[in-house]
Amino acid sequence: MECPIEVVVNLLGDKWKVLIMRNLLLRGTQRFGELSRGINGVSQKMLTQQLRQLETDGLIGRKIYPEIPPRVEYSLTEFGQTLKPVFDAMHNWGTSYLEQIGS
Amino acid sequence: MECPIEVVVNLLGDKWKVLIMRNLLLRGTQRFGELSRGINGVSQKMLTQQLRQLETDGLIGRKIYPEIPPRVEYSLTEFGQTLKPVFDAMHNWGTSYLEQIGS
Numbered sequence: 001m002e003c004p005i006e007v008v009v010n011l012l013g014d015k016w017k018v019l020i021m022r023n024l025l026l027r028g029t030q031r032f033g034e035l036s037r038g039i040n041g042v043s044q045k046m047l048t049q050q051l052r053q054l055e056t057d058g059l060i061g062r063k064i065y066p067e068i069p070p071r072v073e074y075s076l077t078e079f080g081q082t083l084k085p086v087f088d089a090m091h092n093w094g095t096s097y098l099e100q101i102g103s
Numbered sequence: 104m105e106c107p108i109e110v111v112v113n114l115l116g117d118k119w120k121v122l123i124m125r126n127l128l129l130r131g132t133q134r135f136g137e138l139s140r141g142i143n144g145v146s147q148k149m150l151t152q153q154l155r156q157l158e159t160d161g162l163i164g165r166k167i168y169p170e171i172p173p174r175v176e177y178s179l180t181e182f183g184q185t186l187k188p189v190f191d192a193m194h195n196w197g198t199s200y201l202e203q204i205g206s
Contacts, residue, residue: 003197004194004196005121005193005194006143007197008197009193013117014116014118019108019109019112040109083196085192085196086192086193086196089188089191089192089193090108090192091107092188093110093111093188094106094107094108094111097107097110098110
């Protein structure tokens with residue numbers, strides 16, 4: 001049997017993916033530009049690449065509105081939302097870490 | 104204030120680091136060769152690099168026994184062990200995912 005943690009690592013084992021998912025969890029639906037501005041240091045190329053992989057893996061969905069210019073919105077799928085407890089655990093740990101170092 | 108999830112990503116935002124920490128959490132103290140065999144696909148160079156970063160960040164400790172040849176053992180520090188709830192959350196998610204896909 002495969003290692004359960006390896007399953008998560010295979011889906012989220014890239015810091016940009018974790019930060020994209022964080023933004024969608026916290027803020028719901030986001031446009032490309034909003035994600036780009038909300039994630040420090042990510043290039044447009046990297047963001048595009050990681051969004052595509054997350055979509056392929058079924059964690060996020062993309063909706064295109066036929067406007068001019070076309071509007072594209074990203075959000076978590078139901079499957080993607082099931083990862084919330086993992087993000088909660090990271091959030092709790094990070095919060096108590098920041099409290100301890102007094103940041 | 105810094106984002107708590109970004110704190111975790113900065114410490115663990117590499118799949119090899121997560122897998123190293125997983126091995127030390129599950130198996131306790133490990134020698135370099137044991138880690139190398141326990142982590143699918145990691146190169147010796149990458150493993151050395153990631154172990155050094157985890158040591159610098161205070162998550163793991165390294166103990167050298169003055170034998171011939173010298174024995175080097177790695178284990179989680181107390182600080183590293185505080186990340187267990189994050190790994191538990193990943194483990195739970197991965198387990199229910201594997202059950203659902205019937206693996």
